[in-house]
Amino acid sequence: MGSVKVQNLVKKYDKATALKGVDLDIKEGEFYALLGPSGCGKTTTMRCIAGFEKPTSGEILIGDKVVNNVPANRRNCGMVFQSYALFPHYNVFENVAYSLNIRDLYSGSMGQRAKTFARLMSRRLSKPTKEIQRKVHDALEYVELGHLAERGVNELSGGQQQRVALARALVMEPSVLLMDEPLSNLDKKLRNTMRTTIRRIQQDLKITTIFVTHDQEEAMSMADHVAVMRDGEIVQMATPTELYSSPKDPFVADFVGSSNIYEGQVMETNAQGNPIVKITDNIHLVSDTRTDKKDVKVLVRPEGIEILRKGSTVKSENVVEAKVKISTYLGPTIRYDLELEGMDVMVEEEFQPNTTLYAEGDTVSVHLPMERVVLI
Amino acid sequence: MSNENKPKGQNSKLGDWFRTFDSLKIMKWSVYLFFFLFLVLPLFSVFLVSFTGQPVNILGSLVNPDIMATNIERLSNASLEHYQSLLGGGTYFYALRNSLGLAISVSILVILLCLPLAYAFARTTMPFKKTLAALCTIPLIVPTFISAAGFIIMFGRTGWVNTIYQSLGFDGLLINAYSMTSIVLIQVFFFFPFALWPMVAAFKIADMSLEEASNNMGSKNWTTMFFVTFPLAIPGIISAALLIFTVSFSDFGTPIILAPDGLNLIVVEAYREISGFFNWAGASILTIVMVAVAAIFFWLQRYITKNKDYGTLSGKPKGMRLNDSKWVTRSLLVYTCLILLIPMFVLLSVLVQSFATTWGADFLPRGFTIAHYATVFTRSGDNIMNSLLLAGGALLISMIVATLVSYFVVREKTSKLDFMSSIPLIVPGIALGIAYIQTFNTAPLQLTGTAFLLIVAYAIRRMPYMIRSTMGTMMAIKSDIEEAAVNLGASKLVAIITVVGPLMLPGIAAGSILVFVTVIKETSITVLMAPADWAPMSLMVFQNLLRGEVYTASAMAMLIIVLVIILQTLANKITKNSLY
CATH class of the missing domain: 1.10.3720.10 (MetI-like)
Structure with a gap:
């Protein structure tokens, strides 16, 4: 019922091509994030799934049904808009009840339909049915807004509006929940709370969710799967951990976290069959990424680099000397900007209370463990 | 849409069309139909009739072949002969000439009248601005045929203004209510607000820094006003004039009440042709001429305002220095009041007459009644x-x-x-x-x-x-x-x-x-x-x-x-x- 498949989706506008063949395979109950910079096509993909845009070619399946020709109002996709798109002329209750009222408008006897229509036009004309009342209150309780049902939506804070939008989408029991940058209008603290709330609800209801964002932290912390998009194409689809540890592409590597990226050539393989990469004449690193390529990009995450202190076990390989340029204390971590034969190296080290911080100008030995040296 | 996935490939286009044919599309086509039926069709058939001289039933042609045949015959006899009376010497020629003359003189007079007014509202600290601005909208509220009726009460043969005029020892009438002069006056004093607000906007928008530069170079205030402020406001003023032209040209209420027998105006002429003589040809030609003239001036006005960006007109422009010279503001106040006095008198005359028992050749009615x-x-x-x-x-x-x-x-x-x-x-x-x-x-x-x-x-x-x-x-x-x-x-x-x-x-x-x-x-x-x-x-x-x-x-x-x-x-x- 709730799986979503997108096959070779292409969307062309008069001049530009927004999507150049997007494939997605989202399992039922999965939390899927579309991640990418603005203009990469992530929102267009979502709007095609919701039915607001007509794809130029390609197919969209919800469940096992092709929905290309199903109008947006019959796709049963609940959507949370970036701006929330709450109806300003309705109060919280009426906003959430909207989809239920619309459902009643299309079914039932003429008398009931007339009543429903009257209710949609003004709350004074007709009272909501028992069933609607129950469902709306459940949905509002779920997002912890039960007490605000009679408020006008413009009297709510940003976070509360967001919850109303979520409840409004959930109350229709959608087969897919679509969220378009839902957290981008909230402040940082609220964003963290909402992240947990959304994730909790998603896990509770086991609802297939597609989440569009440009914030890698959001995508990585919430989603089961992340698709990174660029220029109308999907660059990589993977779990957050995979994406972080073995990005397919420097763009992905850079997008999903800060990283040191260098050019290098594979020179030979060592006894274990691991490639040895030359970065400069003096720096050769062993990596455990097997590759056939000769020219490679070498990616080392800042927290993957270890600064060797006196007394620590001496490593045989991947140890180099570097000079401290800047040291920044960030609270839980310390960041060192090092210089290594004219190249910048970023290192992030966990802060331990009893260690001394290195100062500018100090020379340190750093170890780049082979499993953290990723070749792309 | 990839066709290979569909069993009935050749039907898919029609199928798609039907699927997307929702109620909204029906609405859209209904709106189109509405405009076609009640706007495009009437104007088009008038256009045809102006050549045939006889009614052309387009809708009838669609449902009845006989009507179609008659229409085709009428169309084949179409000629420009009916347009001849538009040429020099024809009745329509004079009607058009008079109407154009009326519209042009009204536009010019309105602009002249509004120049000080617009300056007063835009650039001075004239007292009672808000009240006066509100009063300036009153002329627009009054339908023109009512203002014309009020004018008769004032300037008719026994009108109270003419009565005063005669009691002062003059002979004849100050103004004859049934004349071109009175039509011009009514239109000027009742249409000027149409031009006033665009002109106020034009005066506000004129670049202050240029004026300051002019003053810095030693120009006197009034030189700046005449050589810098006014020229900068000219596009706005022209646009206002064109607007007045269109309004005056199409006005029916004033001429139908006040036009004397000898004075042909195109609106009155058209009205008589259709309601008096059922002269299809004449009425259509006059209609076409009216629409054409109004369209040209409307287009001109759009064209001039198009390149003007009034978008910056939010609130007061920065550094606007208002003229607060007592001499200037007070004389402008007196001037504004005088201008407003005339429409007020007209309205007042209607009001007094509505309560009058009889009101002959006296300054006031004989008695008052609510009868x-x-x-x-x-x-x-x-x-x-x-x-x-x-x-x-x-x-x-x-x-x-x-x-x-x-x-x-x-x-x-x-x-x-x-x-x-x-x-x-x-x-x-x-x-x-x-x-x-x-x-x-x-x-x-x-x-x-x-x-x-x-x-x-x-x-x-x-x-x-x-x-x-x-x-x-x-x-x-x-x-x-x-x-x-x-x-x-x-x-x-x-x-x-x-x-x-x-x-x-x-x-x-x-x-x-x-x-x-x-x-x-x-x-x-x-x-x-x-x-x-x-x-x-x-x-x-x-x-x-x-x-x-x-x-x-x-x-x-x-x-x-x-x-x-x-x-x-x-x-x-x-x-x-x-x-x-």
Whole structure:
């Protein structure tokens, strides 16, 4: 019922091509994030799934049904808009009840339909049915807004509006929940709370969710799967951990976290069959990424680099000397900007209370463990 | 859409078309049909009739081959012969010449009259600005045929102004009410607000820094005003003049009451051709000429304002230095009051007459009574009711059409509809009336003489104003609110009705009141098209004036004015937009 498949989706506008063949395979109950910079096509993909845009070619399946020709109002996709798109002329209750009222408008006897229509036009004309009342209150309780049902939506804070939008989408029991940058209008603290709330609800209801964002932290912390998009194409689809540890592409590597990226050539393989990469004449690193390529990009995450202190076990390989340029204390971590034969190296080290911080100008030995040296 | 996935490949196009053929599309086509039937078709058939000289029944041709044959024969005999009287020496030539002369002199006089006024409102600290600005809108409220009637009370053979004039020892009349002069005066003093506010805007926009530069270089204030301020405001002034030209050229109320027998004006001529002689050819030619002239001037005006960016006109421009010289502000105050005094006197004359027992060649009436109002309410209750019903009907039609048009234009960028719905701006009322009467004179759509056609004519004529009002609110509604409704299961039409509609309500309400007001004031279409059993208040005033029942006419006129003021105030309250 709730799986979503997108096959070779292409969307062309008069001049530009927004999507150049997007494939997605989202399992039922999965939390899927579309991640990418603005203009990469992530929102267009979502709007095609919701039915607001007509794809130029390609197919969209919800469940096992092709929905290309199903109008947006019959796709049963609940959507949370970036701006929330709450109806300003309705109060919280009426906003959430909207989809239920619309459902009643299309079914039932003429008398009931007339009543429903009257209710949609003004709350004074007709009272909501028992069933609607129950469902709306459940949905509002779920997002912890039960007490605000009679408020006008413009009297709510940003976070509360967001919850109303979520409840409004959930109350229709959608087969897919679509969220378009839902957290981008909230402040940082609220964003963290909402992240947990959304994730909790998603896990509770086991609802297939597609989440569009440009914030890698959001995508990585919430989603089961992340698709990174660029220029109308999907660059990589993977779990957050995979994406972080073995990005397919420097763009992905850079997008999903800060990283040191260098050019290098594979020179030979060592006894274990691991490639040895030359970065400069003096720096050769062993990596455990097997590759056939000769020219490679070498990616080392800042927290993957270890600064060797006196007394620590001496490593045989991947140890180099570097000079401290800047040291920044960030609270839980310390960041060192090092210089290594004219190249910048970023290192992030966990802060331990009893260690001394290195100062500018100090020379340190750093170890780049082979499993953290990723070749792309 | 990849066809290979569909079993019936060749049918898919038709299938798609049917699938997407939702209620919204039906609405769109209905709106198109409405404009085609009641705007494009009438204007087009008038165009044809101006060549054939005989009615051309386009709709009939579509359903009946016999009518088609007759029409084709008539069309094959089409010629330019009817246009000959437009040439030098013809009656229409003089009518056009007089009308152009009238419109040109009114435009020039209005601009001259407004220059100090606009300067006073835009650039000085003249006292009582707000009050005076409010008073300046009053002339626009009064239907012109009522102002004309008021003018007769003042300058008629026994008018009180002429009475005073004669008692001062002069001979004859100060001004003859039934003359070109009085038509010009009425139009100047009742149309000037149309030009005033654009001119105020033009004066405000003129670049202050240039003026300061001029002053720095040693120019005196007044030199700066004449050589820098005025020239900078010229595009705005020209645009205002063109607007006045169109308004004056299409005005029917003033000339029909005041034009003397010897004075041919195109609107009056057209009215007589159609309602007096049923001269199809003549009426159509005059209609075409009127539309053409109005269109040219309308286009010119658009063209001039197009390149002007008034978008920066939010609030006061930075560093605006207002002239606060006592001598200047006080003389401008006196001037403004003098200008306003004339429309006020006209209105006052109507008011006094509505309470007068008899008012002959004296300064004041012989006695006062409320009998005329009693008569109006007892005898003409139906007319009041008719006015309200007709205006209500027109309001309903324009409300629905305008809401849909704004929706399609804003959301679906349907520029064709935008263009079509602005056509009524260039069609003078009398021209629209003639086009309607000719087009809907025979089967299959025989509507001439029905209240329905009158209502449609009102609605079409005021459609642009309604659309301007609804379009503004429509643009303020973000499209994702509507998408949210669709996402929650509503079809587009249901989304429009339940979400877009209620959010557009303020715009719709304001527009509706304006439509209602203008319909109640409307003269040309009413006089031409109103069926006897549906006579509205304005027609009643008009007929009473022609019959010489001036006192009841005045009472009824006052009623219209009061109604209009109340509704207009209401509309302003709703939109909360002030002119200054």
